[in-house]
Structures are given as structure tokens and as C-alpha cells.
Amino acid sequence: MTGFVGNCAIALTIVGSALAQGKWYPEVLNDGTPAGELLNVSGTQIYQSYPALYSKNSTPAVLFVTDIYGLPLLQNKLLADSIAKAGYLVVLPDLFKGDAIPVQTPEGGLNLTAWRLRHSTDEIDSIIASTIKYIQTDLGAKKIGGVGYCFGGKYVPRFLAEGKGLDAGFIAHPSGLETAEIQAIAHPITIAAGELDTAFNVTGRHAAESILQTKNATYQLNLYSGAPHGFAVRPDLSVPRQKYAKETAFFQAVRWFDAWL
Numbered sequence: 001m002t003g004f005v006g007n008c009a010i011a012l013t014i015v016g017s018a019l020a021q022g023k024w025y026p027e028v029l030n031d032g033t034p035a036g037e038l039l040n041v042s043g044t045q046i047y048q049s050y051p052a053l054y055s056k057n058s059t060p061a062v063l064f065v066t067d068i069y070g071l072p073l074l075q076n077k078l079l080a081d082s083i084a085k086a087g088y089l090v091v092l093p094d095l096f097k098g099d100a101i102p103v104q105t106p107e108g109g110l111n112l113t114a115w116r117l118r119h120s121t122d123e124i125d126s127i128i129a130s131t132i133k134y135i136q137t138d139l140g141a142k143k144i145g146g147v148g149y150c151f152g153g154k155y156v157p158r159f160l161a162e163g164k165g166l167d168a169g170f171i172a173h174p175s176g177l178e179t180a181e182i183q184a185i186a187h188p189i190t191i192a193a194g195e196l197d198t199a200f201n202v203t204g205r206h207a208a209e210s211i212l213q214t215k216n217a218t219y220q221l222n223l224y225s226g227a228p229h230g231f232a233v234r235p236d237l238s239v240p241r242q243k244y245a246k247e248t249a250f251f252q253a254v255r256w257f258d259a260w261l
Contacts, residue, residue, distance in 0.1 A: 023258065026085040028250040030237060034077040036084070036092075041134050044127060045094035047077055049084035057140035060261040063131060063159075063166065064092035065152030067233060068112070070100030075233050076149075079250070083147065086254040088261075089139065093131045095124055095152075107230065128155055132165035143167050143261040147253055149233050150175050150199070162186040168260035170253035172232035175199040182211045188218040190256040192249040194227030218260070222252055 036049030051059060064080050066073070071094040080090040094100075096119055101110070135141045146166040148156035153174025159166040161184040169185075171177075172192040177200065189212075193205050205221065212219040224231065226241035232249040235242035 025251060025254060026082060028082045028247050029078040029085075030075070030246075032078060034074070035081045036077060036090070041093075041138075042130060044130065045071060045098075046131070046134075047071055047080060047092040047094075049077075049080045049090040049092075051084050051087045051089060053087070054089060057142070059087075059089050059141070060143040060145065060257070061089040061091060061135045061139060061141035062257065063128070063135065063144060063146045063156075064090055065128065065146060065148040065155045066092065066095060066100075067150035067152060067230065068096075068101040068107070068115075069103050069234075070094060070096050072100055073103050073233075079233060082250060083254060086257075088145070088254075088257060089135075089141065091131060091135055091139075093127055095119065095127055124155060125158065128159060129165070132159065136165070145169060145257045145261050147171070148174065150230060153177060153200070154181065157181045157185050157189065160185045160187045160189055168257055170256055172249055173197045173200050173227075173229050175229075177204070177208070179207065179211065182208050183215065185212070185215075185217060185219075188256065188260040190220040190252055191222070192232055192245075192252055193221060193223050194229060194231050194245065195223060195225050196227060197229040197231075199229050220252070220256065222249070224249065 036047050039046045039048055062083050066076050080092045084090045135144055144166055146156040146169045148171045153171035154176045156169040156171050158181050160169045168188045170190050173194050193200055209221055224245035227245040231242050231245045235246045237243045
């Protein structure tokens with residue numbers, strides 16, 4: 001596993017609960033009951049999860065941009081809770097207005113053409129922009145990070161462009177990520193990639209790394225062996241390499257936010 005911040009190599013080998021630079025990190029939650037609350041904010045359903053020591057106007061926030069399974073997926077809400085336990089206010093909007101892909105539907109072989117037409121880039125951008133405004137105004141967050149998984153991995157970079165609202169970002173196994181979106185990134189980004197992911201494959205990884213290096217971005221790219229698409233949210237926990245990849249990608253995200261938010 002290798003990582004890069006600028007031109008510097010970093011080894012990240014944290015597993016289980018971690019202690020780094022004097023801070024304790026919780027384990028990532030894989031089962032249980034979600035601890036956050038559901039809110040309706042200007043017509044958008046939002047799952048909001050709070051850290052133990054939450055203070056309006058001072059606690060940094062993390063915008064959680066989901067995969068195609070969206071708000072209904074238990075693992076998404078538990079992952080939001082895990083990030084909250086690490087000290088962040090987490091806001092997860094329903095990007096699909098109740099039309100997420102059913103959680104029992106396997107991703108492999110899905111034909112998403114008609115579904116994607118119902119959820120255009122402009123529409124998703126609008127929901128994310130309004131959620132960021134809510135975080136800034138109603139919640140008073142001065143710093144906002146973004147996490148994006150699969151489908152959401154396209155959108156966090158879009159809002160890391162100058163003036164779009166995110167101050168740092170983490171994406172895992174992104175799908176549909178375009179060259180122009182990477183080129184426009186203006187704030188620190190860390191990427192978790194899976195060796196077996198065909199959506200963000202070796203060509204896509206190398207292209208993203210080349211762009212980020214050329215523009216002297218603050219970035220990190222970690223490659224997880226044996227990790228398929230979706231590993232940071234929905235791995236097969238009976239497979240040790242997949243379980244490790246999810247755990248370590250979680251620490252990768254929260255350590256990044258600790259450094260840059």
C-alpha cells in the first residue's frame with residue numbers, strides 16, 4: 001500500500017482502534033443501530049450524526065456523499081456515525097429523493113441508464129450545494145470536509161474546486177470521475193482505491209495521480225490489495241483483506257480531516 005502527499009510517500013498501516021498524534025480513534029462500525037437523527041431540511045431528508053463533544057459554530061463538519069444505495073443503506077449511516085465518533089458533525093443528505101437503488105440489489109450487472117437520467121449531475125450538484133449552505137448557515141460550521149463513496153466519489157472533487165464549499169476531501173472507489181473534475185480540485189484530497197475496482201482502475205488511478213502531481217496538489221492515494229469496488233462501505237467482512245481495507249480507509253479519512261480541517 002502506498003500513499004502520496006505532494007511528492008512525499010506515506011505509509012498508513014493503522015488497524016483497529018488507533019492512537020495517532022495523541023488522539024484516540026474509534027473502530028469503524030459494521031453493525032448496530034444508527035445513532036443519528038433524520039431531519040427534513042428544505043424538503044431534503046438528511047441523516048445527521050453528532051460527536052460526543054458537539055459545539056455549534058466550532059465543531060468541523062463532514063458532508064457524506066453516498067453511493068447509489070443512499071440514505072436507506074445501514075452501512076452508510078453507521079459509517080457516518082463512525083466519523084462522528086471521531087469528532088465530526090456528519091451530514092448525509094438523501095441525494096435521490098427516496099429513489100436510491102434498493103439495498104438488496106447487487107451492484108454487479110445493474111443497468112443504471114434510466115436511473116441516472118432521473119438523477120442528473122446538475123440535480124445532485126444542487127442538493128449538495130444546498131446542504132453545504134445548510135451546514136454553513138444553520139449549523140455554523142466554519143470548516144467542512146467531504147467524504148464520497150462510489151457514486152459520491154465524483155461529487156466531492158467537484159465541491160473541492162475553489163469557492164464551492166469544501167475545505168478537504170476523502171473519496172473511495174469513485175465512479176464517473178472525470179479529468180476536468182480532478183483538474184479543478186483546489187483543496188487537499190485523499191483517495192482510497194481498490195486493486196480489484198474496475199470503476200477506478202489502474203488507468204484511472206495513474207491519470208488522477210499524474211494530474212494531482214502536475215498541479216502540485218496536496219493529496220494522498222492509497223491502494224488496497226484485494227479490495228473490490230465498494231470496499232470502504234460494503235466489504236465482505238469474512239475476507240481479511242477487505243475488512244482491513246475498510247477499517248484503514250476509515251482511518252485514512254479521519255486522519256486527513258484532522259490534518260486539514
